[in-house]
Amino acid sequence: MSVLIKNATLVNADASEQSDVFINNGLIERIEPDIHSADVNLSASSPVEVIDASGKYIIPGGVDVHTHFNIDVGIAQSCDDFYSGTVSAACGGTTTIIDHMGFGPAGCSLHHQLERYHEYACDSAVIDYSFHGTIQHIDDSILDEMESMVLDEGISSFKLYLTYGFKLDDTEVLAALSRLNQLNALTCVHPENDGAIRFLKNRMLARGLKDPIYHALSRPPECEAEAVGRMINLAVLAGDAPVYIVHLSNGIGLEYIRQAHQRGQPVFAETCPQYLQLDINRYNETCSGDFPADQGLKYIMSPPLRDSDHLKQLWHGLQDGTISTVATDHCAFTMEQKRAGRDGFQYCPNGMPGVENRIPLMFSEGVMKGRLSINHFVDLVSTKPAQLFGLYPRKGVIAEGSDADLVIIDPDCEVTLSQSQMHSRSDYCPFEGMTLQGYPVMTLSRGKIIVRNGVFKGLAGDGEFIPRETLNRCFRYWNRS
Numbered sequence: 001m002s003v004l005i006k007n008a009t010l011v012n013a014d015a016s017e018q019s020d021v022f023i024n025n026g027l028i029e030r031i032e033p034d035i036h037s038a039d040v041n042l043s044a045s046s047p048v049e050v051i052d053a054s055g056k057y058i059i060p061g062g063v064d065v066h067t068h069f070n071i072d073v074g075i076a077q078s079c080d081d082f083y084s085g086t087v088s089a090a091c092g093g094t095t096t097i098i099d100h101m102g103f104g105p106a107g108c109s110l111h112h113q114l115e116r117y118h119e120y121a122c123d124s125a126v127i128d129y130s131f132h133g134t135i136q137h138i139d140d141s142i143l144d145e146m147e148s149m150v151l152d153e154g155i156s157s158f159k160l161y162l163t164y165g166f167k168l169d170d171t172e173v174l175a176a177l178s179r180l181n182q183l184n185a186l187t188c189v190h191p192e193n194d195g196a197i198r199f200l201k202n203r204m205l206a207r208g209l210k211d212p213i214y215h216a217l218s219r220p221p222e223c224e225a226e227a228v229g230r231m232i233n234l235a236v237l238a239g240d241a242p243v244y245i246v247h248l249s250n251g252i253g254l255e256y257i258r259q260a261h262q263r264g265q266p267v268f269a270e271t272c273p274q275y276l277q278l279d280i281n282r283y284n285e286t287c288s289g290d291f292p293a294d295q296g297l298k299y300i301m302s303p304p305l306r307d308s309d310h311l312k313q314l315w316h317g318l319q320d321g322t323i324s325t326v327a328t329d330h331c332a333f334t335m336e337q338k339r340a341g342r343d344g345f346q347y348c349p350n351g352m353p354g355v356e357n358r359i360p361l362m363f364s365e366g367v368m369k370g371r372l373s374i375n376h377f378v379d380l381v382s383t384k385p386a387q388l389f390g391l392y393p394r395k396g397v398i399a400e401g402s403d404a405d406l407v408i409i410d411p412d413c414e415v416t417l418s419q420s421q422m423h424s425r426s427d428y429c430p431f432e433g434m435t436l437q438g439y440p441v442m443t444l445s446r447g448k449i450i451v452r453n454g455v456f457k458g459l460a461g462d463g464e465f466i467p468r469e470t471l472n473r474c475f476r477y478w479n480r481s
């Protein structure tokens with residue numbers, strides 16, 4: 001498919017320009033003002049579709065570096081797989097995802113989960129994808145295996161957990177950080193203090209406090225912040241290993257990251273739209289049914305939603321550059337699955353949908369409300385994630401030679417979010433009823449129009465696995481100002 005997009009405002013992380021874009025053979029071939037279809041018809045590999053994008057923005061396709069499709073969390077299987085998950089992503093303006101692979105059987109190798117995830121994704125994904133390695137234990141064979149994951153498989157980032165069943169202790173964290181640092185791979189961490197959570201949770205359950213709000217109160221900001229601070233210090237001990245904090249939800253941890261930046265330490269932070277838009281009062285949402293706190297179950301995830309003061313601090317963290325990326329932690333369940341938590345918050349599977357909402361929410365709440373420049377928005381949702389995770393400049397930028405992953409946003413389009421328009425298999429939208437100003441109206445994946453005015457036109461299996469570069473190459477593009 002060859003496409004000529006006319007009269008749009010092209011937006012990159014560093015600048016915007018008024019130009020036309022000619023797309024051929026899946027790549028961006030020409031960016032110039034005033035390209036005539038007669039000029040490109042000769043070089044086009046197929047008949048050229050001309051799109052008039054006057055009054056609209058074109059951004060590089062969104063890169064969501066935190067999803068969980070096909071995940072089995074032990075007490076439940078998520079309802080989105082690599083098909084429904086990537087269709088949702090595409091319809092919300094995201095053209096590449098990096099999925100955090102779930103845990104495999106105890107003692108399994110790193111390649112075990114990678115092979116399984118390749119099978120999940122290869123015939124299902126509708127957009128390009130990669131995976132983060134998942135470290136669930138440390139021994140010599142895992143440390144050895146990391147090299148081939150990075151060099152042969154193109155997996156240049158790994159995640160470890162400081163809580164949950166496969167948490168690592170500090171000795172193991174240091175071993176992982178040191179080894180990944182040698183390999184120029186990025187260590188991602190889910191930071192929560194496991195011991196503190198266990199203490200608070202047991203105390204609440206002993207008192208019969210089981211409603212959704214107690215999920216949040218058993219994992220207060222200090223639990224997360226303590227683990228953020230610990231990771232920052234351990235990373236120094238591992239030879240200044242680069243570390244990436246996933247789903248930052250609170251202002252105390254944010255302050256620790258700010259201090260690390262003042263010392264010049266390579267610490268990167270991600271937050272998610274839910275931590276910017278939804279506050280802790282959501283856990284007290286009621287419904288007219290027999291169980292008063294039923295609706296609050298929708299928002300059970302870890303870390304939990306915080307009070308409004310933290311939301312303000314996170315927005316400030318985006319504005320001053322302390323937070324580098326916005327991802328989603330999309331991990332979708334149905335209400336029926338979430339209702340396992342009626343018997344106690346500890347039985348509710350953690351997670352909620354969001355991959356389709358990220359770009360529209362950040363555009364409306366960030367750009368249209370004047371909190372972020374449109375270039376900074378592009379940096380947070382596309383460019384910086386692509387740079388940090390070794391996808392740039394193939395992804396994350398509108399440039400000649402880059403993949404033609406593009407999204408057209410109409411700033412005049414007003415949309416009230418509702419589950420009925422969403423493409424996740426979950427039966428609720430956490431942002432239900434929010435009215436957004438501006439919405440993606442077209443998504444192209446490697447030059448192919450896969451979403452047109454909210455209607456999905458792509459095909460299962462069209463997404464490709466993208467092997468990723470290591471950090472020493474990524475850092476060439478990255479400078480923290």
Ligand SMILES: [Zn+2]
Pocket residue numbers: 066068100329
């Ligand atoms: Zn996650």
